[in-house]
Amino acid sequence: xxxxxQIPAALSVxxxxxxxxxxxxxDSAIYNLQWFRQDPGKGLTSLLLxxxxxxxxxSGRLNASLDKSSGRSTLYIAASQxxxxxTYLCAVILDSNYQLIWGAGTKLIIKP
Amino acid sequence: DAxxxxxxxxxxxxxxxxxxxxxxxxxxHNVMYWYQxxxxxxxxxxxxxxxxxxxxxxDTPDNFQSRRPNTSFCFLDIRSPGLGDAAMYLCATSRVARxxxxxxxxxxxxxxx
Numbered sequence: 001x002x003x004x005x006q007i008p009a010a011l012s013v014x015x016x017x018x019x020x021x022x023x024x025x026x027d028s029a030i031y032n033l034q035w036f037r038q039d040p041g042k043g044l045t046s047l048l049l050x051x052x053x054x055x056x057x058x059s060g061r062l063n064a065s066l067d068k069s070s071g072r073s074t075l076y077i078a079a080s081q082x083x084x085x086x087t088y089l090c091a092v093i094l095d096s097n098y099q100l101i102w103g104a105g106t107k108l109i110i111k112p
Numbered sequence: 113d114a115x116x117x118x119x120x121x122x123x124x125x126x127x128x129x130x131x132x133x134x135x136x137x138x139x140x141h142n143v144m145y146w147y148q149x150x151x152x153x154x155x156x157x158x159x160x161x162x163x164x165x166x167x168x169x170x171d172t173p174d175n176f177q178s179r180r181p182n183t184s185f186c187f188l189d190i191r192s193p194g195l196g197d198a199a200m201y202l203c204a205t206s207r208v209a210r211x212x213x214x215x216x217x218x219x220x221x222x223x224x225x
Contacts, residue, residue: 031210032213036216042219043200043202044155044202045216046213046216049213051211091154093211097210098160098209098210098211099157100157100214102154103154104153
C-alpha cells in the first residue's frame with residue numbers, strides 16, 4: 001500500500017531564506033507527483049506536476065525534484081516571502097490507479 | 113479567470129436537512145472529482161465522473177450522492193447531513209483520469225447545526 005509522508009509537519013523560517021520541503025513515498029511505481037499549496041480555509045492550488053519520467057520542474061521561485069528510485073521528492077522555495085506562508089501538500093498517482101494519494105502536508109510560516 | 117467554480121463558498125444547514133453543493137468548470141475537462149477535507153487532514157476522495165461514468169469510492173457513505181448533468185457542472189447532494197459531515201468540500205477536474213494534473217476549486221465550507 002502506497003504511503004506518502006511529509007516531514008516536517010511544520011516549519012517556521014525568517015523571510016528571505018531558501019528552504020526545502022520533503023515528500024517521501026513507499027511505492028516507486030508512480031505515474032506522477034503533484035505539489036499543492038493550501039491557504040487556511042481555502043481550496044488547493046496546484047504548484048507543480050512532475051511526470052515519472054522527469055527529474056524536476058520549475059515555476060518561478062519554486063523547484064520540485066523527483067527521485068523515484070529513492071521514493072523522494074523535494075520542493076525548493078527560493079528567497080521565501082511572508083506570502084509563501086501556507087500548507088504545502090504533495091500527492092502521487094500510482095501507475096495502476098487514478099486516485100491521488102496524499103501526504104499530510106507541511107505547514108510553512110515565513111516570518112517577516 | 114476562475115476555472116473551477118464552487119457555490120456557495122459557505123453553506124450552513126441543519127442536521128438532517130438535505131443540501132446540494134455546486135461545481136462548474138470552464139476547462140472542458142472530462143473528469144470531475146468531489147473531495148471531503150476535514151480540519152488538518154488531507155482531502156478524501158468521495159467519487160469522480162469520467163464523462164458521464166460515475167465512480168464511487170468504496171468507503172463513501174450512501175448519504176452522499178452526485179449528479180453530472182453536463183460536462184461543465186457537477187453537484188454533490190448530502191441527503192441527511194450529520195454533524196460529522198461538517199467539512200470543506202472540494203471539487204476538482206482533470207483532462208483525463210489517469211495521470212492528469214488536477215485543478216481544484218476554492219471549496220465550500222459546510223457547517224451542520
